[in-house]
Amino acid sequence: MKEYWDKRHKENSKWYLTGTHLSRYKGIFNIPELKFGTVVEIGVGLGHATKALCGISEKVYAVDISSVALKRVAGKAIAIKSSKMSNIPSACADAIICHLVAQHMLDATLDNQIREAIRILKPDGVFYLQFAESMQEADERETFSDETKMQEGFMFRSLATVAHMVMEHGGKITQEGTVNIRKHFIRWHIVHICKG
Numbered sequence: 001m002k003e004y005w006d007k008r009h010k011e012n013s014k015w016y017l018t019g020t021h022l023s024r025y026k027g028i029f030n031i032p033e034l035k036f037g038t039v040v041e042i043g044v045g046l047g048h049a050t051k052a053l054c055g056i057s058e059k060v061y062a063v064d065i066s067s068v069a070l071k072r073v074a075g076k077a078i079a080i081k082s083s084k085m086s087n088i089p090s091a092c093a094d095a096i097i098c099h100l101v102a103q104h105m106l107d108a109t110l111d112n113q114i115r116e117a118i119r120i121l122k123p124d125g126v127f128y129l130q131f132a133e134s135m136q137e138a139d140e141r142e143t144f145s146d147e148t149k150m151q152e153g154f155m156f157r158s159l160a161t162v163a164h165m166v167m168e169h170g171g172k173i174t175q176e177g178t179v180n181i182r183k184h185f186i187r188w189h190i191v192h193i194c195k196g
């Protein structure tokens with residue numbers, strides 16, 4: 001998958017990398033105040049939000065599977081490969097933001113990321129996570145290969161699945177909401193995760 005994302009980043013593909021701005025994160029996740037001491041962004045895309053966070057936060061960790069993505073934000077944020085989240089100190093982050101990334105991950109990868117995120121959060125920190133679920137009972141996209149699902153963002157999961165992962169790692173979901181993307185029969189879940 002690293003090669004796949006490196007290619008998308010080299011192409012600067014807005015379709016695949018989205019390029020969500022920080023103000024949109026604030027609205028989507030219902031974030032009360034964007035000024036953080038330490039913040040982690042998982043999946044930097046075009047880097048717009050990462051760079052904006054660098055302007056208003058004391059320390060920003062940028063986590064991505066793609067080294068090309070990390071080069072976009074290097075020098076501004078502290079670049080961390082997604083396989084090296086263990087390098088981020090425990091209990092350091094006021095906020096962690098992960099938007100339009102979980103649906104490109106296998107369950108095992110998301111489970112590991114949730115475990116790391118809960119470890120990294122300060123006692124009063126919040127992990128703002130978006131993930132996707134299919135709105136169709138029998139969705140042919142569920143039968144695609146894992147590689148295709150990861151590339152296209154069709155790694156669907158229910159709130160119960162994610163709540164179980166969170167609980168297993170000593171966290172709790174403190175806020176939840178949904179956004180229906182009817183055109184694509186996809187429901188986004190937006191959750192706030194805290195230490196339990």
Ligand SMILES: C[S@@+](CC[C@H](N)C(=O)[O-])C[C@H]1O[C@@H](n2cnc3c(N)ncnc32)[C@H](O)[C@@H]1O
Pocket residue numbers: 005016017018019020021042043044045046063064065066069082098099100101104105109
């Ligand atoms: C669809 S873009 C979303 C970018 C940004 N969060 C936004 O909302 O605009 C997905 C991003 O996640 C990264 N990514 C994909 N799989 C990942 C993984 N397992 N861990 C961390 N980042 C990943 C990609 O390289 C890309 O930068």
